[in-house]
Amino acid sequence: MSGKILSVIGSMFLVAASGCTRHSSAPQVVVEIPARFTGNFQLEMGVRQAPPLQKRGDAYVVSVPTNGKVITSTLLTDSQPTFQNSTDGAVWGYSLSVFKTGDGIPIGGRIEFFVGTKKEYEAEQGKKNHSQGVFTPADSIAWNLT
Numbered sequence: 001m002s003g004k005i006l007s008v009i010g011s012m013f014l015v016a017a018s019g020c021t022r023h024s025s026a027p028q029v030v031v032e033i034p035a036r037f038t039g040n041f042q043l044e045m046g047v048r049q050a051p052p053l054q055k056r057g058d059a060y061v062v063s064v065p066t067n068g069k070v071i072t073s074t075l076l077t078d079s080q081p082t083f084q085n086s087t088d089g090a091v092w093g094y095s096l097s098v099f100k101t102g103d104g105i106p107i108g109g110r111i112e113f114f115v116g117t118k119k120e121y122e123a124e125q126g127k128k129n130h131s132q133g134v135f136t137p138a139d140s141i142a143w144n145l146t
Contacts, residue, residue, distance in 0.1 A: 026078040028059035032085050034066075038116040040124065041068045046075035046099075046108035064115075077106045092121040 031041075041064055044050075053060040053074040060079075062070055077098045083091050094113040098106050114121050 026080050027076055029076060029079045029081045030056065030059050030061045031081055031083050031091075032061065032063045033083055033091075033115055034064060034085060037064055037066070037068075038089060038120060039068050039114070041111075041113050041115060042070075043111040044069070044071045044108075045073075045110065046106070047071050047073055049073070075106055075109055076111070077109065079111075081111075089116040089120070090118070091115055092118070093125070 033041075043062060050071045050073045053062060053072050055061065059082075060074065060076065064070070075098075076096075079096065081094065092114045095111070097110045097112075099108040099110075100106050114124055116124075
């Protein structure tokens with residue numbers, strides 16, 4: 001009897017584990033960061049009349065301009081970013097915010113992060129915290145650049 005129970009539990013575990021290995025349905029986003037770019041980046045999404053993001057295969061492509069701001073009609077409510085082309089520093093404080101109606105329908109969003117060294121990021125956070133809020137430990141996580 002206990003052998004059957006263990007077999008059933010093992011089978012359920014394997015089914016659950018195989019479900020975890022499937023590829024996520026979240027869209028891939030490739031963020032191309034130019035060499036020597038440092039500073040804040042902000043992507044405003046779901047803006048009417050703005051151009052859609054370019055696609056390369058199944059991935060959306062965002063090229064970071066020198067001013068660090070991009071506006072698009074594309075709305076990504078769940079995405080998996082990959083950062084490319086930056087030679088110095090790292091990506092710090094990545095955040096994705098989605099704005100919804102009272103019914104829960106996504107209508108806009110924002111992706112923000114900082115590119116640079118940890119010291120530059122902490123200095124930038126110090127400026128923000130001085131005027132706007134409190135530093136959170138989650139903001140101290142750096143993304144690796146490829």
